Amino acid sequence: MARTSFSTLPSEIIEQILLYVPPSSIAAFQRVSRGFNALVGPLLWRHQCHSLYRYWDPSHRIKEKFSSDIEAADWRTIFIRRQNVDRITDSSIDSILSGQIGRLEKFQLILDCGYDAKDALLRHLRTKDDADDVLARRYYSDAVLGCLHRIMAVKEWSKLKDREQILLERALGAFDMFVLHDREGDFDEISSCLDGIASKIQTKYSDLKEQSTRQRALNIALYLRTKNLTGLKDINLYHDLQNNFLGIALQDAEHPSLPLISTAVYCSVAKRLGVDASACGFPFHVIAIVKPPAGFDLDGNPLVAEINSPQVMYMDLFRSADETPAADLEAQLGSLGASQTSHAHLMGPAPVAEIILRTAGNILNSVQGAHRNAVAQNGHGGPDHMVLISSFPDMDSAFYGALWASLLLGIPQDGDGPVVATVRRRNYLPRIVEHFETHFPNDVSLIEQYIVPLFQNSGEYAQLREAVRMMRAGDSMPKTIKSRNHQTSGHVHYKVGQVFQHRRYDYTAVITGWDVECGADEHWITQMRIHELPRGRHQSFYHVLVEDKSVRYVAEENIEIITPEMPASLMHLAGRHFKRWDAQSRCFVSNIKDEYPDD
Numbered sequence: 051m052a053r054t055s056f057s058t059l060p061s062e063i064i065e066q067i068l069l070y071v072p073p074s075s076i077a078a079f080q081r082v083s084r085g086f087n088a089l090v091g092p093l094l095w096r097h098q099c100h101s102l103y104r105y106w107d108p109s110h111r112i113k114e115k116f117s118s119d120i121e122a123a124d125w126r127t128i129f130i131r132r133q134n135v136d137r138i139t140d141s142s143i144d145s146i147l148s149g150q151i152g153r154l155e156k157f158q159l160i161l162d163c164g165y166d167a168k169d170a171l172l173r174h175l176r177t178k179d180d181a182d183d184v185l186a187r188r189y190y191s192d193a194v195l196g197c198l199h200r201i202m203a204v205k206e207w208s209k210l211k212d213r214e215q216i217l218l219e220r221a222l223g224a225f226d227m228f229v230l231h232d233r234e235g236d237f238d239e240i241s242s243c244l245d246g247i248a249s250k251i252q253t254k255y256s257d258l259k260e261q262s263t264r265q266r267a268l269n270i271a272l273y274l275r276t277k278n279l280t281g282l283k284d285i286n287l288y289h290d291l292q293n294n295f296l297g298i299a300l301q302d303a304e305h306p307s308l309p310l311i312s313t314a315v316y317c318s319v320a321k322r323l324g325v326d327a328s329a330c331g332f333p334f335h336v337i338a339i340v341k342p343p344a345g346f347d348l349d350g351n352p353l354v355a356e357i358n359s360p361q362v363m364y365m366d367l368f369r370s371a372d373e374t375p376a377a378d379l380e381a382q383l384g385s386l387g388a389s390q391t392s393h394a395h396l397m398g399p400a401p402v403a404e405i406i407l408r409t410a411g412n413i414l415n416s417v418q419g420a421h422r423n424a425v426a427q428n429g430h431g432g433p434d435h436m437v438l439i440s441s442f443p444d445m446d447s448a449f450y451g452a453l454w455a456s457l458l459l460g461i462p463q464d465g466d467g468p469v470v471a472t473v474r475r476r477n478y479l480p481r482i483v484e485h486f487e488t489h490f491p492n493d494v495s496l497i498e499q500y501i502v503p504l505f506q507n508s509g510e511y512a513q514l515r516e517a518v519r520m521m522r523a524g525d526s527m528p529k530t531i532k533s534r535n536h537q538t539s540g541h542v543h544y545k546v547g548q549v550f551q552h553r554r555y556d557y558t559a560v561i562t563g564w565d566v567e568c569g570a571d572e573h574w575i576t577q578m579r580i581h582e583l584p585r586g587r588h589q590s591f592y593h594v595l596v597e598d599k600s601v602r603y604v605a606e607e608n609i610e611i612i613t614p615e616m617p618a619s620l621m622h623l624a625g626r627h628f629k630r631w632d633a634q635s636r637c638f639v640s641n642i643k644d645e646y647p648d649d
Contacts, residue, residue, distance in 0.1 A: 095125035189625025226297030228451030229443035235297030262350035331400030546649035563593035
């Protein structure tokens with residue numbers, strides 16, 4: 051029987067085979083001959099783009115390209131660009147892990163790639179447990195990804211600040227971007243969830259398009275309530291932080307949401323199904339307002355010319371699938387002391403910016419309430435929010451996002467001047483700078499682009515510029531090398547990477563650095579009453595990372611070394627300074643050898 055040569059196979063079969071070949075082999079295949087090179091067409095490159103990459107920068111308009119004719123895009127060029135982004139991301143992450151100097155610049159190289167970098171970052175974030183630098187790789191890839199998410203979120207709110215029109219679902223989804231990490235729930239995934247819900251409703255009610263506005267609005271509400279897509283199962287959890295996020299409400303199995311988020315789900319789905327539904331900024335409890343098409347009433351009847359007042363209906367999806375009578379709402383406003391002239395405004399559609407500010411306020415209240423509860427539970431005087439460190443969504447990230455929204459959108463009403471705007475924004479500035487310096491130091495470019503210009507004509511401008519300059523200077527400055535010699539070994543008894551329990555406050559922490567004697571300034575020494583310690587200031591002091599994310603400076607006499615099998619409360623934080631946990635020595639393996647070479 052005659053043997054068949056690969057080159058004699060029909061081109062269609064060869065193209066199908068190539069669909070299962072890795073990109074590097076495709077390039078080698080192209081170099082074999084002109085004939086083979088000609089077989090590698092746009093269909094194959096589009097397949098590679100579709101199968102290898104899930105996340106795309108908005109500039110690609112990738113959904114439009116995937117749904118268009120195959121010749122409408124240069125798929126080979128698009129694929130090559132994505133491969134180049136992978137290389138930039140991989141090399142930058144490796145460089146970030148190799149030393150502490152110049153990390154901001156390396157972060158920026160990845161951030162300049164936009165959302166195209168997310169697939170590569172997720173690969174690093176999900177590196178295997180047995181990798182030599184697993185903790186560091188996960189920590190810094192997550193840090194870059196978080197910054198990338200925040201950039202996208204702030205861009206949306208910046209559009210609102212500039213009075214551009216954006217969808218409520220995107221404006222609310224920006225809060226999810228601040229707490230997303232490696233979970234699903236970004237802008238496109240939120241939109242896809244809402245599309246899916248609308249499609250299921252359309253399938254359930256095949257005559258939906260023929261129904262009146264009122265009937266459609268009620269059927270949509272009934273479906274959402276029946277499927278537990280709005281409201282809360284347990285009203286005692288009303289103030290839980292997770293209830294403030296649209297993406298979490300859509301993705302979580304319990305679909306928890308406050309009235310504002312329940313209303314956003316309803317309005318977003320209703321609009322997809324041809325119902326004009328908007329959020330109504332009713333005091334203390336956001337509801338939906340539904341309007342019929344122009345020229346018709348809610349029941350589909352043509353409007354009589356004499357009727358001038360537009361018909362609307364109200365829906366409170368947090369409580370029920372039934373229509374809320376307008377008279378009930380007016381009665382509530384009366385009991386709140388609202389003037390009759392304000393009713394039309396309070397019962398009308400609310401601007402998207404107003405809804406975002408209300409969400410930000412809810413998040414701030416939830417976080418502050420959680421801190422108060424944690425303090426009440428914490429009687430030993432240790433870190434305030436120890437019980438919150440493993441919570442999702444992350445408290446600090448959520449609070450940071452709410453501060454950003456409040457600062458950007460807490461703008462005056464039309465007619466107020468720039469001085470009023472600065473005064474309002476000034477209220478949030480100290481806290482947002484504190485969070486930036488403490489938890490999000492890699493957001494330098496974000497601060498420079500969006501916050502510094504807002505204070506250009508105020509006293510804070512120079513302070514902000516200086517804070518940014520100091521952050522960049524600190525990142526580029528070589529670390530002081532602290533080697534161990536006979537003198538230090540006699541005084542510094544503990545090493546970087548050891549885990550301890552504070553003798554007085556009981557919290558668990560890991561040592562990240564040391565000084566032979568207290569290196570703090572006199573003000574701190576006096577404020578902390580170091581002279582009252584039995585060994586005073588002339589003992590070793592240690593820089594430590596606490597399980598609540600705080601960074602502290604601890605006297606040696608307050609340290610009691612422990613050797614846990616694995617310090618679970620520190621594992622997600624330790625990558626900032628360490629490569630991995632060593633189960634044999636029960637210590638973290640240092641990734642700051644450029645500063646402490648002997649530890």
